[in-house]
Amino acid sequence: MSILLITCFALPALAGPFEDSVAKFANDEFSDTEEAIGEIAASGNQLAFPIISALQDGRLSADPETKKVFITQADSKIVDATTGAAVDKLPDNAATVRLNNRLRRTVEAALGGLTLMSPDPAKRLAAAQSVFKSHEESALPNVEAALAKETNKATRQAFAEARAAILLFKSDASDNDKLEAIAVIKARGDQEAMALLTSIGSDQPPLVAKAAAGAISSIQGNLAIWSGVQNAWYGLSLGSVLLLAAIGLAITFGVMGVINMAHGEMVMLGAYTTFVVQEVIRTRYPALFDYSLLIAVPLAFLVAGGIGVLIERSIIRFLYGRPLETLLATWGLSLVLQQAVRTAFGPTNREVGNPSWMSGAFELGQITITYNRLWILCFTMAVFAILLAMLRYSAIGLEMRAVTQNRRMAASMGIATSRVDALTFGLGSGIAGIAGVALSQIDNVSPNLGQSYIIDSFMVVVFGGVGNLWGTLVGAFTLGIANKFLEPVAGAVLGKIAILVLIILFIQKRPRGLFALKGRAVEA
Numbered sequence: 001m002s003i004l005l006i007t008c009f010a011l012p013a014l015a016g017p018f019e020d021s022v023a024k025f026a027n028d029e030f031s032d033t034e035e036a037i038g039e040i041a042a043s044g045n046q047l048a049f050p051i052i053s054a055l056q057d058g059r060l061s062a063d064p065e066t067k068k069v070f071i072t073q074a075d076s077k078i079v080d081a082t083t084g085a086a087v088d089k090l091p092d093n094a095a096t097v098r099l100n101n102r103l104r105r106t107v108e109a110a111l112g113g114l115t116l117m118s119p120d121p122a123k124r125l126a127a128a129q130s131v132f133k134s135h136e137e138s139a140l141p142n143v144e145a146a147l148a149k150e151t152n153k154a155t156r157q158a159f160a161e162a163r164a165a166i167l168l169f170k171s172d173a174s175d176n177d178k179l180e181a182i183a184v185i186k187a188r189g190d191q192e193a194m195a196l197l198t199s200i201g202s203d204q205p206p207l208v209a210k211a212a213a214g215a216i217s218s219i220q221g222n223l224a225i226w227s228g229v230q231n232a233w234y235g236l237s238l239g240s241v242l243l244l245a246a247i248g249l250a251i252t253f254g255v256m257g258v259i260n261m262a263h264g265e266m267v268m269l270g271a272y273t274t275f276v277v278q279e280v281i282r283t284r285y286p287a288l289f290d291y292s293l294l295i296a297v298p299l300a301f302l303v304a305g306g307i308g309v310l311i312e313r314s315i316i317r318f319l320y321g322r323p324l325e326t327l328l329a330t331w332g333l334s335l336v337l338q339q340a341v342r343t344a345f346g347p348t349n350r351e352v353g354n355p356s357w358m359s360g361a362f363e364l365g366q367i368t369i370t371y372n373r374l375w376i377l378c379f380t381m382a383v384f385a386i387l388l389a390m391l392r393y394s395a396i397g398l399e400m401r402a403v404t405q406n407r408r409m410a411a412s413m414g415i416a417t418s419r420v421d422a423l424t425f426g427l428g429s430g431i432a433g434i435a436g437v438a439l440s441q442i443d444n445v446s447p448n449l450g451q452s453y454i455i456d457s458f459m460v461v462v463f464g465g466v467g468n469l470w471g472t473l474v475g476a477f478t479l480g481i482a483n484k485f486l487e488p489v490a491g492a493v494l495g496k497i498a499i500l501v502l503i504i505l506f507i508q509k510r511p512r513g514l515f516a517l518k519g520r521a522v523e524a
Contacts, residue, residue, distance in 0.1 A: 018043050019082045022051065025069045025097045026062035033097060034106055038138050041110040049114045051081050056107045061094040070094060109136030116146040121155055128158035133192065135165040161188055165196055178208045186215035190366055194219045226366035231484045237373040239480025240380040241442070243473060244435040246457035247384065248428035250472040251400075253461055256421050258316055259323060261331040263457065264450025265338060266308060266429040270300035270436025271445045272341060275350045290355040293437060300433040308429025312422045320421075338447045347447060352440040376438045383434065388469060400424055463503050465512060479503075 021039035024032040037055070040048045050071055054060040059072040060081070069081040070090055078087045099107065108130055115127035116139075124146065131139045143166065147159040164181035167173045173181075185193045197212050197219070204212065249263045274296040281292050288295075311333065319326040354372055361370040391397035402410040403420050411417050436449070443449060456479070464475025479499060486495035 018045050022069050022082050023067040026064050026067045037106050037110050052110050060097045062097050063091045063094045065093050105134050109134040109139050116142050121152045125155045125158050128162045131162040132165045135169050137170055140166045175205050179211050182211045182215050189219050189222045230367040235481030235484035239477035240377040242456055242460050243476035244380045245453040246460040248431035249457050250461045252428035259327045262334040264454035265334045266304045266432035267436040268450040269304045270433030271440040271449050273300040273303050274437045274440045275352050275445055296437050297434050300437045301430040304433025305426040305430030309422050309426035312425035341447045349444040349446045352445050372441045459503055
């Protein structure tokens with residue numbers, strides 16, 4: 001009998017504080033749900049995270065009659081939220097627990113607090129950043145406890161910033177606490193820090209308001225500097241693209257004096273070569289996809305270079321000394337190549353994927369650097385260095401330089417200038433082809449791809465100095481950076497017009513560009 005009495009009195013005791021908190025979800029009141037979230041997050045129960053995570057994802061259901069709460073797991077299995085025991089099916093009266101915008105912020109803060117003590121540093125860092133954004137006062141004890149135990153430097157700083165964000169909005173925090181919080185947030189110095197400081201309101205004590213205003217002003221100045229750095233990076237990125245597209249044109253123009261309006265189509269052919277390589281790899285050798293660009297580079301060089309030699313042997317060599325006819329012939333050829341590609345591949349854009357090592361981005365200070373742009377910059381500089389070495393140390397490079405400086409003297413010394421012309425045109429076209437491989441990673445692969453860069457390429461070559469590779473390098477990066485600094489002020493179209501006007505004015509003063517060649521180029 002005594003055992004029965006003990007059992008009867010013990011049964012209600014099984015419904016402890018945690019169970020009572022979970023049962024509040026069944027009341028279908030936002031205030032009760034908010035209380036339940038706070039109590040469950042503070043309970044330390046191992047089911048707290050699954051419950052609140054299910055609430056965030058819309059997988060938490062409650063029966064208003066029995067006050068039972070259920071979690072629908074990712075595999076569609078259903079468990080009792082208070083015990084974790086499996087349940088066959090949801091009761092007929094069960095409904096999804098509702099959330100509003102305020103509760104969603106509370107849920108995010110609660111989940112952040114629950115992961116503050118995770119053994120995974122990445123999860124702790126993410127949790128601290130979540131608390132910084134939500135600055136929920138209820139997370140303060142967990143943040144301070146985590147801060148006291150944290151040993152990882154970056155995560156510890158994130159915890160300190162999260163604590164500062166909470167104190168800044170805590171109604172009963174002292175002025176000293178808020179001033180210290182403002183100093184921590186000011187040191188962070190990014191857009192989120194400025195947004196946090198501007199949202200504290202105007203009802204703050206004079207000292208706090210003054211400190212916040214000073215911190216906002218300091219962050220704005222800091223962000224302006226970083227914005228300039230970001231624009232400079234964008235300019236370097238654009239400059240690398242222009243250099244890669246123009247470097248072959250600089251060689252062709254410098255050695256042969258040919259205005260090749262079909263140069264952009266060589267870029268386009270390189271991009272389509274990349275597309276074909278990736279299509280073959282996708283269908284037959286998918287494991288090699290990460291190596292697709294490494295395979296495409298030499299193939300694009302051979303395809304574009306071979307077509308370049310064919311063009312020089314069949315058309316260009318008959319038009320030397322007739323620049324207008326050459327310009328018209330290569331322009332017509334560009335239209336023929338565009339139409340040929342439209343016929344073969346269609347007029348729509350073609351998808352060229354990024355290998356895993358060219359995907360994503362990383363933060364450097366307050367700027368974002370994408371891996372594809374970074375690799376293109378490195379690739380461009382490698383191509384430039386290889387080309388310089390070839391021109392300086394190889395036999396064909398020596399012959400090209402001789403023909404560039406004085407064609408008649410080179411011919412009298414036994415150099416076959418017609419062969420040099422063909423190889424030069426093929427080399428310039430081949431480099432344009434590998435430029436197409438790079439551009440396929442950042443631009444649409446279409447029959448009009450080359451037209452987007454041909455005018456800019458000519459501007460780079462003329463501005464830097466016809467036939468001078470160093471001039472092409474300086475010209476490409478100068479125009480790229482200038483373009484990116486003008487765009488925010490004048491817009492993309494007016495920015496390009498302004499660049500064109502500046503180049504025209506510059507050429508009036510220095511007709512041969514930044515770095516003028518000596519020899520045949522001067523005599524001409």
